[in-house]
Amino acid sequence: MGKVIILPETSEKPITLIGSRAGYCWGADVSDNEKNYKRGLDCIESNHGRTLEYVNVEMVLDGYSARVIREWYTHIGGAPTRLQASTRYINYADFEYVTPxxxxxxxxxxxxxxxxxxxxxxxxxxxxxxxxxxxxxxxxLPLGMTTKIVDRRNLRNLIDMSRQRMCTRAYWEYRELFSDICKALSEYSEEWKQIIDSQMMPKCELLGYCPERYCCGRKPKKNQE
Ligand SMILES: Cc1cc2nc3c(=O)[nH]c(=O)nc-3n(C[C@H](O)[C@H](O)[C@H](O)COP(=O)(O)OP(=O)(O)OC[C@H]3O[C@@H](n4cnc5c(N)ncnc54)[C@H](O)[C@@H]3O)c2cc1C
Incomplete structure (x- = not known):
């Protein structure tokens, strides 16, 4: 069972932060956090994606397979960064592994x-x-062995990731990993819970149809609408 640790560098008030950054550009009073919060919410609801990039999520992902982390690394939008447990300095003679x-x-x-x-x-x-x-x-060493990474990426990247990885057809361990991240962020603060509940969804929920070639049946295919 993997573990997600949200590091303290992650803002507890992501919506307020977004509103503050947008406020500078609108000549608004950014010292008022209530107004920042409302403005932040408006940015999110209006799909002003660039404002989401001011919110960074720093976290430790520990105990997930090297295989799922390999898939994690494909999400490169917004130039995320990470460190990964060394395979040179750590003794892997008795490595742990994920059992499907x-x-x-x-x-x-x-x-x-x-x-x-x-x-x-x-x-x-x-x-x-x-x-x-x-x-x-x-x-x-096998892809099933567990590993640990320290990861930093912005909210826009994470929301985009939800579109791909909350898809029923995504690899099961990734879906579990993504659900663990959503749970950890929801518990981190009320503003995060609001973002997770309103923004994280598979692409079919957003589009109203499934764009995948092989559909799970949750939503109709585009040409079946
Ligand atoms: C069912 C399923 C099967 C999959 N199978 C495979 C597989 O077999 N092999 C595999 O490798 N992956 C597979 N994937 C993963 C998927 O195809 C993507 O590789 C993964 O989601 C990361 O790419 P991304 O574009 O979604 O995210 P990011 O790279 O984070 O990009 C996010 C967004 O940022 C923008 N962006 C990013 N980079 C650029 C750029 N260079 N130029 C312009 N705009 C950019 C684009 O708008 C992009 O949509 C699968 C996913 C699913 C759901």
Whole structure:
């Protein structure tokens, strides 16, 4: 089970922050936070996307698979940044890994899955005993192993990500990861809860139809409307 930690550099008042930044451009009184909040809400509702870029989310994603983090890295809009746990300096001889629910529920499949993970650990230890440096033995590590990243990206990127990754057809671990992030942000502050509840949705909810070639049936395909 992965864990999301929202770091204190993340503003607890993202809507007020958006309104304050927009206020400078409108010659408004930015010292009044009540007005900033109302202006921020208006920017969000009016789809003034650039204003969302003043809100950064800094977080630690810990215990998700290297595979889902590889997908996470495809969201590059707004030049997010991140640090990732080293595969050179950390000892991965006894790495942890994610077990998909369908494998967890099938004892025979789980035994096979666990055995290959154990075998990889064993080979890692053997290579280390032969003096092979970790940066080389790390080549055998599986995508299912867990990793940790420290991530920073703006709200616009995160909202855009929800369109792709809350899609029923997105990879299940990503959907879980995204739901964990929404939960962590909702608990972080009331303004965040408001943003999560109103802005995070799959693209079909926004469009009213499904643009994917293979549709889950939640919304009609465009030509079936
Ligand atoms: C069902 C499903 C299957 C998928 N399968 C795969 C797969 O097989 N392989 C794979 O790699 N990904 C896959 N994806 C992920 C997806 O295709 C995108 O790679 C991912 O969502 C990140 O790209 P993005 O455009 O959504 O986000 P970002 O890169 O964060 O971009 C967000 C927005 O910013 C703007 N933008 C970003 N970069 C530029 C730029 N250079 N120039 C101009 N505008 C820019 C665009 O408006 C863009 O829509 C899948 C997703 C789903 C839901």
């Amino acid at each position: 629910k369908k494998i967890e529920a099938n004892p025979e499949a789980k035994a096979i899955y666990d055995s290959i993970m154990e075998k990889i650990s064993e080979v890692g230890r053997e290579l280390e005993a032969l003096g092979i440096p970790r940066e080389d033995s790390a080549m055998i």
